[in-house]
Amino acid sequence: MQLTHIPGQSEYRQRLTADFAAGTPADIVLINYRRFAGFAAKGTLEPLGPYLDKSSLIKRDDFYTESMGAFDWNGQLTCIPQNLSSLVVYYNKNLFDQAGLAYPKDDWTWEEFQATAQALTIDADNDGNPEQYGLGTEASIFRVTPFIWQNGGDLVDDPAKPTRLNLNTPEAAGALEWFTDLQVKHHVIPSREQELAEPHEVRFLNGRLGMILNSRRGVPTYREITSFDWDVAPLPTGKSRAGILHADGYCMAAASQEKIAAWAFIEFANSVEGQTLVAASGRTVPSLRSVAESPAFLDPNAKPANSRVFLDVIPYIRSVPVMDTWVDIEEIMNIEFERALHGDIGYDEAMRLATERSAEFFPQP
Structure with missing residues (x-):
């Protein structure tokens, strides 16, 4: 079996699209759940349920x-x-200690989260360009969605069979206003210009950022930090608890001429032995319960010390809709949300534009 390395996410998605379109895909590909439907809808992926049902190594x-x-x-x-x-x-943790702040609790609130971010933002010379920021985040709708859910709102009108975005409700609007205010009003998130000058993840690595929103994928990079101590906490809670699913799956190309060998790899990679090997990298939360609950993931000698947070929040995880056009819809939302987060337009105008521009990508009732 030949492995092909693709250096970045964008290049990887472009390569997948081009290879499937040309009828020359790799036998096995790893795809995020938000993106596999576009390939599945074209019949280019082999359904793996029947293979799993016959497996003696792994079970649903x-x-x-x-x-x-x-x-x-x-x-x-x-x-x-x-x-x-x-x-x-x-x-x-060092910046929390210097500011005299208690470490985040499992049940902290939006208000406590905001106050913490404000306390960690320091502009010593009052020039409008803080030397230290309280919070760093990717400017994407994926980052704000769990807060919309926590506030009783949703991205779409019907999660099972969506026909439009549903961001104009008081619940969704309230979450969007609160989140964008963190930058526009409270200035605890770097501005667009400051983000371009020094990306928020670089600020965190350099010790000039108090908190950063990320999934488990950040762990291998953060384990390289030697200048300060760090840990993880769950998202703050609004009216209810909610998290957002990040998940990648092994998929088999329907055009594969080596389906028996391809399944053997997928089966092993998702067995206890296979997932234990990958868990050592720190990058993923194993999808197998037994591995996730084992020392392979909950290693007491490896950061973060509070890795169990990733398991404790699983019951509250929700997924975005699985649609063959979701990539297009999300891209439109990202463009408008980024403009709102950096104050180009109001959050209400951004979501109105996102709703109008994405309408063509939804099936009509």
Whole structure:
């Protein structure tokens, strides 16, 4: 079996699209649940449910249901989830100590989160360009979605059969206003110009950022930090608890001429032995319950010390809709949300534009 390395996410998605379109895909690909439906809808992925049902090595019930359900397409399990994660708060313990702040509690609120971010933002010379920021985040709708859910709102009108975005409700609007105010009003998030000058993840690595929103994927990079101590905490809680699913699955190309060998790899990679090997990297939360609960993941000698947070929040994880056009819809929302987060337009105008521009990508009732 030949491995092909693609250096970045954008290049990887472009290569997948080009290879499937040309009829020359790799036998096995790893795809995020938000993106596999576009390939499944074209019949280019081999449904893996029948393979799994015959396996003596892995069983459906071995996996977290939150990750398995995200890879269903038209009632068929299409890919096998290798991992799952939720969004969490990574925080610099040294900066908390210097500010006299208690470390985040499991049940902290939006108000406490905001106050913490404000206390960690320092502009010593009052020039409007803080030397230290309280919070760093990717300017994407994926980062704000769990807060919309926590406030009783939703991205779409019907999660099972969406026909439009549903961001104009008081619940969704309230969450969007609160989140964008963190930058526009409270200035605890770097501005666009400051983000371009020094990306928020670089600020965190350099010890000039108090908190950063990320999934489990940040762990291998953060383990390289030697200048300060850090840990993770769950997202703050609004009216209810909610997290957002991050999950990648192994998929098999329908055009593969080596399906027996391809399944053997996918089966092993998602076995206890296979996932234990990958868990050592720190990058993923295993989709197998037994591995996630084992020392391979909950290693007491490896950071973050509070890795159990990733498991504790699983019951509250929700997924975005599985749609073959979701990539297009999300891209439109990202463009408008980024403008709102940096004060170009109001959050209400941004979501109105996102709703109008994405309408063509929804099936009509």
